[in-house]
Amino acid sequence: MITTNIDSVPGKRIAEHFGIVQGSTVRARHVGADFVAGLKNVVGGELKGYTLLLERARKEALERMIAQAQQLGANAIINVRFATAAITQGAAELMTYGTAVRVE
Amino acid sequence: MQQLIDLLYFVVFVAVTYSVGTIVERSHYRKIEAEEKDYLNLPAVSSKEIENKDQIIAAEMVSGSVVISLDYFKRILAGLRKILGGRIKSYETLLDRGRREAILRMKKQARQIGADLILNMRFETSAIGQVTQRKNSIGCFEVLAYGTAVKLRK
Amino acid sequence: MKFTPKEIQGNVNISTTHPLKEFFILLFGILGALLVIYLILGLVLDILVDRMPLGLENKLGILFKQRFESSKSLTPAEKEMQRIIDDFLPYMPATKYQFRVYIINQDKVSNAVAVPGGLILVYSGLFKDIQTENELAMILAHELGHFAHRDHLRGLGRGLVLAAISIVTFGADSAITQFLMDILITTDLRFSRKQEAAADKFALELLNKKYGHVAGATDYFEHIKDKKTLPRFFKFFSTHPLYPERITMLNEEIKNKCYQIKEKIPLNPIFKTGDVSH
Numbered sequence: 001m002i003t004t005n006i007d008s009v010p011g012k013r014i015a016e017h018f019g020i021v022q023g024s025t026v027r028a029r030h031v032g033a034d035f036v037a038g039l040k041n042v043v044g045g046e047l048k049g050y051t052l053l054l055e056r057a058r059k060e061a062l063e064r065m066i067a068q069a070q071q072l073g074a075n076a077i078i079n080v081r082f083a084t085a086a087i088t089q090g091a092a093e094l095m096t097y098g099t100a101v102r103v104e
Numbered sequence: 105m106q107q108l109i110d111l112l113y114f115v116v117f118v119a120v121t122y123s124v125g126t127i128v129e130r131s132h133y134r135k136i137e138a139e140e141k142d143y144l145n146l147p148a149v150s151s152k153e154i155e156n157k158d159q160i161i162a163a164e165m166v167s168g169s170v171v172i173s174l175d176y177f178k179r180i181l182a183g184l185r186k187i188l189g190g191r192i193k194s195y196e197t198l199l200d201r202g203r204r205e206a207i208l209r210m211k212k213q214a215r216q217i218g219a220d221l222i223l224n225m226r227f228e229t230s231a232i233g234q235v236t237q238r239k240n241s242i243g244c245f246e247v248l249a250y251g252t253a254v255k256l257r258k
Numbered sequence: 259m260k261f262t263p264k265e266i267q268g269n270v271n272i273s274t275t276h277p278l279k280e281f282f283i284l285l286f287g288i289l290g291a292l293l294v295i296y297l298i299l300g301l302v303l304d305i306l307v308d309r310m311p312l313g314l315e316n317k318l319g320i321l322f323k324q325r326f327e328s329s330k331s332l333t334p335a336e337k338e339m340q341r342i343i344d345d346f347l348p349y350m351p352a353t354k355y356q357f358r359v360y361i362i363n364q365d366k367v368s369n370a371v372a373v374p375g376g377l378i379l380v381y382s383g384l385f386k387d388i389q390t391e392n393e394l395a396m397i398l399a400h401e402l403g404h405f406a407h408r409d410h411l412r413g414l415g416r417g418l419v420l421a422a423i424s425i426v427t428f429g430a431d432s433a434i435t436q437f438l439m440d441i442l443i444t445t446d447l448r449f450s451r452k453q454e455a456a457a458d459k460f461a462l463e464l465l466n467k468k469y470g471h472v473a474g475a476t477d478y479f480e481h482i483k484d485k486k487t488l489p490r491f492f493k494f495f496s497t498h499p500l501y502p503e504r505i506t507m508l509n510e511e512i513k514n515k516c517y518q519i520k521e522k523i524p525l526n527p528i529f530k531t532g533d534v535s536h
Contacts, residue, residue, distance in 0.1 A: 007151050007152060007153060016260040016262045017260070017261055017262075018147075018263075018264050019147035019263075020147075020207070021266075022203065022227075023270060023271060024196070024199055024200070024203070025191060025196070025271075026192040026195040026199065027189075027190065027191055027192065028182070028185050028186040028189055028190065028191075028192050030186075030187060030188050030189025031188075033189065053189075060191075064270040064271055065270075067270045068270045071266065071267060071268070072264050072266065073264070078151060079149070079150035079152075081150060083228070085230055085245070087195060087199075087245055091182065091192055093195070093229060095199075095227060097150060097225075097227060099150045122277070122278070126277075144263040145263050177281075181281055181284070184281070184285060184288060185284060188287070188288070191273065193273040193275055194280075196271055196272045196273060200269065200271045200272055221261075
């Protein structure tokens with residue numbers, strides 16, 4: 001499944017589109033990560049644990065969106081956008097959406 | 105034995121909110137699925153432009169938003185999940201409903217002006233009702249979907 | 259672009275796990291983990307508590323002391339109870355405790371409580387239920403037993419650590435923390451049944467050493483058991499060995515150790531004046 005952030009897939013022609021597809025996931029940190037982050041707050045620097053956590057969440061949201069597009073018979077998604085929202089303290093929703101198209 | 109009585113209240117409360125919440129959710133999903141069938145021929149895309157710009161005879165920005173609140177059972181599940189980490193499954197249905205409802209409302213507004221397509225659709229999700237008195241309060245959240253509805257020349 | 263309307267089947271954005279199932283798995287998983295921590299703590303504390311200095315326990319008791327030590331002088335009733343306690347001291351294992359008594363003016367409550375730091379609180383309602391000095395001595399000796407076994411620390415220590423974990427995890431004002439602390443206060447700060455039974459046996463031994471016999475050991479409980487009855491369901495949650503069981507256990511111990519029964523000493527009349535507290 002090809003995904004792009006622009007209006008088209010370079011080098012291919014868009015035959016038809018199927019509308020919006022979206023994938024989202026809500027993830028929470030666990031207390032261990034919280035504790036480590038609390039300590040890291042003192043020193044500063046990158047919170048590698050959280051970075052990895054959000055990376056995984058983003059990947060999962062992407063996979064869900066791709067699954068939805070495949071179901072429609074699309075082979076590419078254009079104009080993909082991400083959105084993150086904090087739903088509650090310690091948990092965030094990662095959403096990604098784009099337009100499912102068939103290119104040839 | 106105060107704790108026993110407290111526990112009993114808690115269990116009853118949870119059971120009631122779980123059942124009511126499930127019923128509300130199912131009926132909402134039914135309504136959403138029915139309406140989505142209705143709006144199937146009014147697509148929304150995230151692209152900014154279409155191939156033939158001259159085809160557009162009218163354009164107007166439309167939006168749809170909805171505020172969804174949690175029931176107590178979902179709150180408890182989320183609270184438990186936050187200790188262990190991982191996917192909060194109880195929220196997924198809420199956000200899904202919120203998004204789809206927001207899109208439907210946006211499409212409703214688009215249909216009123218007779219549009220055929222919605223361009224550059226975007227989402228915004230924000231948690232409101234995050235009360236500052238209790239640190240872990242999980243309030244409610246708003247989902248906003250907006251885009252430019254265009255009418256095409258036939 | 260040509261548009262092909264197609265219905266999306268299914269829903270990738272939700273999970274199929276039934277929420278109730280998830281609830282129970284999470285709940286019992288977390289409770290299980292907490293239980294394991296609790297048990298491990300119990301073991302560790304049992305080893306440590308015997309080595310804890312008295313000074314630390316006294317610091318814990320300061321909270322209670324400040325409430326009850328408003329006046330330095332003892333009432334006649336308190337002096338009398340202090341005498342009974344001081345008479346016991348030679349028969350007890352050496353201890354750094356300085357035992358004190360304080361009478362709380364509550365005629366409706368019939369109870370005596372051992373508080374960290376060596377303070378014994380006695381509710382004035384107790385005196386209505388006793389007739390002999392031996393009964394009073396038994397009650398005081400029982401509280402001394404709790405101190406001799408350092409029972410406070412075994413309960414308090416574990417409860418405090420669990421409360422601390424709960425505060426860090428859920429936050430100090432979370433409902434779960436409040437609930438946990440309620441439970442810990444009522445179960446852990448009271449002594450377990452084993453500790454109560456051990457204190458009872460200790461008291462019998464002390465009574466025998468001071469008076470040469472154990473007459474009157476069960477009198478208070480016999481009197482009280484008719485007054486207080488709990489529905490059978492709640493007996494499970496009460497940490498005090500129920501009075502009939504306590505009486506049976508005491509009588510058995512008396513038989514096993516061949517303690518004698520002789521004449522009882524009547525109670526000093528100042529306890530019945532109704533003017534016993536500050």
